[in-house]
Amino acid sequence: MATEVNESNxxxxxxxxxxxxxxxxxxxWCGPCKMLAPIMDEIAVEYEDKVKIYKVDTDKNMxxxxxxxxxxxxxxxxxxxxxxxxxxxxxxxxxxxxRIIDSMLINIV
Amino acid sequence: xxxxxxxxxxxxxxLSAAIxxxxxxxSILLIEKNSCGGHIIITDSLDNYPGFDGGINGxxxxxxxxxxAKKFGTKIVYDEVSGIETGNIKKVIxxxxxxxxxxxxxxxxxxVREMNIPGESKFKGRGVSFCATCDxxxxxxxxxxxxxxxxxxxxxxxxxxxxxxxxxxxxxxxxLRSTKILQDRMLTYPNISVIYNTVIKEICGEDFPEKVTIxxxxxxxxxxxxxxxxxxxxxxxxxxxxxxxxxxxxxGYIITDENMNTSIPGIxxxxxxxxxxxxxxxxxxxxxxxxxxxxxHYIENL
Numbered sequence: 001m002a003t004e005v006n007e008s009n010x011x012x013x014x015x016x017x018x019x020x021x022x023x024x025x026x027x028x029w030c031g032p033c034k035m036l037a038p039i040m041d042e043i044a045v046e047y048e049d050k051v052k053i054y055k056v057d058t059d060k061n062m063x064x065x066x067x068x069x070x071x072x073x074x075x076x077x078x079x080x081x082x083x084x085x086x087x088x089x090x091x092x093x094x095x096x097x098x099r100i101i102d103s104m105l106i107n108i109v
Numbered sequence: 110x111x112x113x114x115x116x117x118x119x120x121x122x123x124l125s126a127a128i129x130x131x132x133x134x135x136s137i138l139l140i141e142k143n144s145c146g147g148h149i150i151i152t153d154s155l156d157n158y159p160g161f162d163g164g165i166n167g168x169x170x171x172x173x174x175x176x177x178a179k180k181f182g183t184k185i186v187y188d189e190v191s192g193i194e195t196g197n198i199k200k201v202i203x204x205x206x207x208x209x210x211x212x213x214x215x216x217x218x219x220x221v222r223e224m225n226i227p228g229e230s231k232f233k234g235r236g237v238s239f240c241a242t243c244d245x246x247x248x249x250x251x252x253x254x255x256x257x258x259x260x261x262x263x264x265x266x267x268x269x270x271x272x273x274x275x276x277x278x279x280x281x282x283x284x285l286r287s288t289k290i291l292q293d294r295m296l297t298y299p300n301i302s303v304i305y306n307t308v309i310k311e312i313c314g315e316d317f318p319e320k321v322t323i324x325x326x327x328x329x330x331x332x333x334x335x336x337x338x339x340x341x342x343x344x345x346x347x348x349x350x351x352x353x354x355x356x357x358x359x360x361g362y363i364i365t366d367e368n369m370n371t372s373i374p375g376i377x378x379x380x381x382x383x384x385x386x387x388x389x390x391x392x393x394x395x396x397x398x399x400x401x402x403x404x405x406h407y408i409e410n411l
Contacts, residue, residue, distance in 0.1 A: 030243060031150035031168035035143075059246070069316065071247045071338065072234040089234030091143050093187050 002040040002053040007061045015082040017052055020104060024055040025065065025075040032091040033074045039094045043101070051101055078104055112138050114404050115201045115210040116183075117190050118348075120147025121390045122380025123216030124174040125397025126404075130214075131181035133405050138208060139178065140201065142189045146171025147218050148381075149390060151240050158390050170390070190217070192351050195373055197411075211411065212404040215352060215363070215371075216380045216397060219345035219388075224256065228312030228321075229341075236318035237339050241265035245272045248338050254279055254321065256309060257342035263287040263295050265342055270298045277334075278303040281326060312339060347382050358384045369400040377403055 002024060005013050014021045024040050026033035037055075044053035058065045058073060068077055068084060076088040076097070088100060114130045116123045119141035130137045149155065152167030179185065186206075193213060194200040201208045221239040223229060229237055238244040241255075245268055253273045255266045258280035264287075270276045276298075278285075283305050285292055295301055304323070310331065311322045318339060324331045347361045356364045356372035362384040369377040379396035381388045 027246070029153070029246075031146065031152075031166075031171070032144065032243070034168055035146070035150060065247065069235065071236060071317070072238060072244045073247075075234075093143065095187075 002037070002044045002055045005054045005056060007063055010056070010061075010064060013052070014054060014079055017079070017082075019050065019052050020101075021052045021054060021079040022101065023077050023079065024053070025058050025068070025070050025073050025077070026055055027058045027073060029059075030073050036074045036091055039097065042094065043097060046098075047101060050105060080104070110136070110209070111198055112136050112208060112210040113408055114138075114212050114214060114401070115140065115199075115208050116214045116216060117201065118142075118147070118216035118218055118380070118382075119145035119175065119185065120216060120218050120380060120393065121149060121170075121174060122218070122382075122393035122397040122400075123147075123214070124178045125394040126214045126216060126377075126379055126401040127178040127183040127397075128174070128181060129398045129401035130404060131178065131183045133401065135401075135405060135408065137183050138210070139183055139185045140188055140190055140203060140208070141185060142187070144187075145175040145185065151242050153242050155390060190351060193376075195354065195376070199375060211408050212375045212377065214369075214377045214379060214397075214400045214404055215382060216378070216393075216400075217348040218381045219347050221341070222344045222346050224309065224341055224343065226309060226311055228314070228318070232312055232314065232318050232339070235316070236314070236337070237312065237341065239341050241268045241340055244338075244340075245269050248273045250274045251337035252335065253277070253338040253340060254309070254334070254336050255340045255342065256280075257344075258282060258285040258287060259342065259344070260287045260291055262342040263291045265340060266301050267291075267295055267298060269340065270301050273338075274300065276301045277336075279307050279309055279323060280305055281308050282306065309339070345381070349382060352378075367399075368403045369396060370403060375404075375407055 077084050078086040113135035114137045116139040127139050149167035150171050154164040156164040188203040192202040249272050252275045255278045266276045307323050309321045312318050320333045320335050363378040364384050369379050377400040379400040380393040
């Protein structure tokens with residue numbers, strides 16, 4: 001399952017993580033976000049050892065949406081060593097998301 | 110295997126076709142590019158779909174349609190169609206595979222029309238949006254532009270005005286095309302204004318849009334306008350690029366008869382992709398049901 005993070009634990013869980021992190025910015029009123037949610041849960045299981053998968057409710061964490069300049073959701077941001085390295089805007093299929101994660105993992109090694 | 114029916118597109122038309130075809134015990138595969146539901150997954154509330162007196166959320170209806178189709182035996186794959194081959198046994202070619210089938214029902218719908226101006230693709234998803242319902246909350250107290258003059262442009266402007274500080278509609282003609290009832294409603298929102306006879310020529314900014322250049326189509330005079338976001342509602346384009354062998358109308362929509370037959374036997378079209386007057390969920394569902402029954406008759410007579 002993708003774990004929910006918020007303004008108070010974002011730094012600890014995402015920015016200070018020693019593993020790459022993929023954060024799913026979503027909101028309850030966003031249909032495509034709801035379509036993406038089960039895919040992110042599956043990816044969280046499949047990449048358990050390699051990548052942490054988190055989600056942020058943009059309505060409850062406006063300061064994070066502002067900080068990462070989110071103007072359209074669903075929006076996935078990949079973090080590596082505390083830095084946002086890639087932003088993926090809009091609904092993407094599971095295969096596309098896996099391809100993006102895999103190419104990032106190759107670049108690390 | 111050779112399927113009885115391959116449906117292209119998982120919106121209300123495609124899923125309705127799938128429900129009827131699978132109930133008729135035809136072997137059926139539905140191919141969807143993104144996620145099932147089509148345009149309705151970004152519709153907050155469908156207030157005119159029969160049977161839901163309190164309205165229904167578009168996403169919820171999409172999930173119900175998908176669940177219903179699967180319940181009757183529809184197989185759904187997520188893949189993108191890149192071409193078709195006609196013949197007695199038809200082929201649907203996708204990015205990852207090739208599927209053989211006796212009939213094809215295309216319900217591939219439409220996509221939003223873009224302006225094709227400098228800056229548009231650079232700022233897509235970061236200041237240029239095609240969906241107010243999706244992105245409006247991120248424009249709280251900002252100044253935004255809406256491009257267009259039809260029902261969508263006016264409706265989405267009203268929705269945006271509840272979040273944005275100001276909404277300015279940029280319309281190329283002297284009058285809005287939208288229905289009077291919507292225009293009257295728009296007038297009750299003081300933060301919506303309209304600039305007529307004008308088009309956007311360019312969107313400029315660093316990370317986000319900062320200003321646009323607008324040009325009056327009559328006087329040809331240009332000026333800059335500061336803005337934080339641009340919402341584009343200038344119409345839809347049918348997804349018929351791989352159906353060029355079918356008879357299309359001059360705007361690219363597929364021409365069918367009332368039973369959803371296209372110009373090629375065994376290929377049927379339903380929903381928004383078809384030339385018709387009213388593009389709504391209720392007509393998409395109706396088209397889908399008819400397409401499935403027409404496919405069934407076609408197979409029985411092979």
